[in-house]
Amino acid sequence: MSVIADWIEWLPALAGGLWLSVRITAVSLIVGLPIGLLLAVMASSQNRMARTVSVVIVEIGRGAPALVVLQLFYFGLPSVGITLSSFVAAGSALALTTAAFTSEILRAGLQAVPPGEVEACKTLGVSPRDTLRFVVIPQGLRIALPALMGFSILIFQATSLTFTIAVPELLSQAYSIGATTFNYLSVLVLAGLLYAMITIPASWLVVSTEKKMSRHLSYAR
Amino acid sequence: MVPESNLPKQMVSLRGVSKSYGDKNVFSNIDLDVAAGEVTAIIGPSGAGKSTLLRCINLLELPDEGQITIGDKTIKAGSTATNKEGEELRRKAGMVFQHFNLFPHMNVLRNVSFAQERVLKRSRKDAEERSRLLLDRVGLADFADAYPARCSGGQQQRIAIARALAMDPEVMLFDEPTSALDPEVGLEVLAVMRELADEGMTMIVVTHETNFARDVSDNLIVMADGKIIEQGDPGQILSDPEHERTKLFLRAVLGR
Amino acid sequence: MTLLITVAAVSIGVVLGVPLVVGLRAKNFLVRLVSRGLVDLIRGIPAIVWLFIIYFGVSIGAFRFDSTMAAIVGLGLISAAYFAEIYRGGISAVDMGQWEAGNALGVNRWTTFAQIVGPQAFRVSVPSMTSYAISLLKDSSIASTIGVTEIVFFTTQDARSNDGGLTVYILAAAIYLALSVPLALLARRLDASLRKKVSR
Numbered sequence: 001m002s003v004i005a006d007w008i009e010w011l012p013a014l015a016g017g018l019w020l021s022v023r024i025t026a027v028s029l030i031v032g033l034p035i036g037l038l039l040a041v042m043a044s045s046q047n048r049m050a051r052t053v054s055v056v057i058v059e060i061g062r063g064a065p066a067l068v069v070l071q072l073f074y075f076g077l078p079s080v081g082i083t084l085s086s087f088v089a090a091g092s093a094l095a096l097t098t099a100a101f102t103s104e105i106l107r108a109g110l111q112a113v114p115p116g117e118v119e120a121c122k123t124l125g126v127s128p129r130d131t132l133r134f135v136v137i138p139q140g141l142r143i144a145l146p147a148l149m150g151f152s153i154l155i156f157q158a159t160s161l162t163f164t165i166a167v168p169e170l171l172s173q174a175y176s177i178g179a180t181t182f183n184y185l186s187v188l189v190l191a192g193l194l195y196a197m198i199t200i201p202a203s204w205l206v207v208s209t210e211k212k213m214s215r216h217l218s219y220a221r
Numbered sequence: 222m223v224p225e226s227n228l229p230k231q232m233v234s235l236r237g238v239s240k241s242y243g244d245k246n247v248f249s250n251i252d253l254d255v256a257a258g259e260v261t262a263i264i265g266p267s268g269a270g271k272s273t274l275l276r277c278i279n280l281l282e283l284p285d286e287g288q289i290t291i292g293d294k295t296i297k298a299g300s301t302a303t304n305k306e307g308e309e310l311r312r313k314a315g316m317v318f319q320h321f322n323l324f325p326h327m328n329v330l331r332n333v334s335f336a337q338e339r340v341l342k343r344s345r346k347d348a349e350e351r352s353r354l355l356l357d358r359v360g361l362a363d364f365a366d367a368y369p370a371r372c373s374g375g376q377q378q379r380i381a382i383a384r385a386l387a388m389d390p391e392v393m394l395f396d397e398p399t400s401a402l403d404p405e406v407g408l409e410v411l412a413v414m415r416e417l418a419d420e421g422m423t424m425i426v427v428t429h430e431t432n433f434a435r436d437v438s439d440n441l442i443v444m445a446d447g448k449i450i451e452q453g454d455p456g457q458i459l460s461d462p463e464h465e466r467t468k469l470f471l472r473a474v475l476g477r
Numbered sequence: 478m479t480l481l482i483t484v485a486a487v488s489i490g491v492v493l494g495v496p497l498v499v500g501l502r503a504k505n506f507l508v509r510l511v512s513r514g515l516v517d518l519i520r521g522i523p524a525i526v527w528l529f530i531i532y533f534g535v536s537i538g539a540f541r542f543d544s545t546m547a548a549i550v551g552l553g554l555i556s557a558a559y560f561a562e563i564y565r566g567g568i569s570a571v572d573m574g575q576w577e578a579g580n581a582l583g584v585n586r587w588t589t590f591a592q593i594v595g596p597q598a599f600r601v602s603v604p605s606m607t608s609y610a611i612s613l614l615k616d617s618s619i620a621s622t623i624g625v626t627e628i629v630f631f632t633t634q635d636a637r638s639n640d641g642g643l644t645v646y647i648l649a650a651a652i653y654l655a656l657s658v659p660l661a662l663l664a665r666r667l668d669a670s671l672r673k674k675v676s677r
Contacts (some may be wrong), residue, residue, distance in 0.1 A: 064650035065615035072646035124336035128525030
């Protein structure tokens with residue numbers, strides 16, 4: 001049972017890495033989601049310039065693999081004079097990815113709000129901005145919530161990619177331990193289980209939230 | 222010739238209004254007048270263009286030709302009418318929809334107060350006071366803190382009426398207000414509409430409820446195939462229509 | 478190389494996804510539990526971690542995966558889990574009435590699935606499958622981390638040796654975009670033509 005003993009020995013280091021992964025996830029979401037919402041609103045606006053800019057950013061953010069964006073921010077930017085620390089590079093690269101993907105999720109959520117309500121706002125004389133702010137966005141966010149939660153889980157998994165830009169997160173810790181003990185399998189499996197420990201319950205949460213939402217959203221007509 | 226200034230003040234006027242979707246012409250060259258305090262009911266078979274016409278009055282749909290007048294504001298189709306002017310016109314009319322379109326994430330009181338605060342710039346206190354008054358008027362004073370989802374269809378529609386009235390409109394437009402309701406439940410709503418009419422509100426109602434048309438409206442318009450085929454006294458038309466199409470339609474509606 | 482890995486992994490995933498989804502829908506509770514656990518575990522652990530486990534971790538006797546094999550096996554397994562979920566969604570999207578009709582006609586459960594429900598489920602699944610395949614194309618970039626000579630691998634090499642790197646990464650991103658956008662358009666066209674077949 002030396003495997004368990006090893007695992008217990010490695011746990012602190014791995015836990016530290018895990019915590020860093022969680023922090024990076026939080027930063028990406030906190031920065032990326034508002035930008036995603038902005039992009040979603042721009043995408044449905046009447047202004048053609050706003051729509052085009054939004055589409056371009058979203059397509060690039062979604063089309064380029066997260067790994068490439070990460071490396072671009074960390075290795076590539078210095079050549080134009082912008083040097084970022086690995087944490088900042090990781091956070092901003094993943095924030096960009098978050099913004100791009102969540103803008104699509106949010107756009108779908110905003111569009112799912114019954115258009116009749118927008119018409120009612122028109123007839124009441126409510127300004128388009130107020131309509132967005134008080135009627136469409138609150139409901140759109142609620143509709144998009146399960147999908148956003150699902151996406152957050154994916155971003156958490158993506159933090160493992162920051163290993164390549166020297167972020168000492170969970171995978172990185174596991175790899176170093178593996179490199180020194182030559183026992184890669186055991187430590188990597190432990191790391192995998194640690195990831196799963198967070199992602200699997202999180203996805204159960206998503207499913208239960210989805211169920212709760214669909215109960216709420218069906219109202220008497 | 223009666224000089225223009227002696228004619229009764231028309232609250233709503235449509236002149237030469239036409240609307241098409243692509244090649245499909247919904248209606249063309251419609252003229253319509255509704256005097257202040259008058260209740261006009263529009264009936265007719267589905268697809269006749271009734272709802273579209275109603276929605277052109279408050280510019281939810283933009284007519285391709287013609288002009289729309291509400292009170293002292295006129296908008297000509299296709300002209301360089303700014304968004305602002307369109308909004309001013311729209312503000313004079315309140316609308317009640319077939320599917321209510323209440324805001325499910327706000328409670329009843331807020332549903333009625335929201336536009337008052339944001340558009341009319343009333344204080345929260347004033348807006349809520351007015352809202353409670355209106356809710357009482359439609360018989361739902363106790364429902365202020367409830368959420369729309371908890372209310373029956375008839376209650377929701379009455380809330381929608383209160384919400385529209387809160388904006389002090391000059392004319393109320395009703396787009397098939399009872400079509401989505403059970404007949405019994407629809408009666409509550411029709412009762413409220415009747416009271417509104419008795420109080421002198423100018424109303425244009427697209428409806429299938431011929432009883433309402435007969436008892437409450439002052440003017441009946443029958444629309445079919447994109448044209449007004451008959452208009453005039455409701456009692457007269459409903460008991461002895463002139464046009465063949467009207468006869469056909471009424472036979473189906475009344476003979477159920 | 479990017480394309481090779483993507484195609485290989487998708488193929489594996491499409492095929493292996495089937496036994497997984499059968500397991501997910503099995504009558505036997507234990508089989509269902511194991512399948513569910515497997516799928517959740519595979520999807521719950523990041524791809525790069527799986528690749529590392531397979532590449533660095535697996536050494537049975539003298540056998541070790543080379544980087545390309547490891548990438549294909551790893552991504553293939555992950556695809557299988559995702560496809561199993563997609564299939565599951567597709568199958569439940571098919572109206573219950575179809576199963577009942579098959580039953581009423583006296584057709585056994587297996588044939589009902591193969592001839593009636595299966596094809597319909599497949600058609601419904603296609604959009605999700607194609608969008609997953611496209612995202613896998615991008616994920617194949619992860620294989621570079623274990624030394625597979627695909628796009629990002631070359632990019633990193635180039636950047637390191639030329640110690641400027643912005644243009645190179647932008648180029649890489651552009652290549653991925655150039656690959657995924659036309660594929661997305663193709664996928665949309667495929668979806669539309671399949672839809673035409675079904676509409677009456």
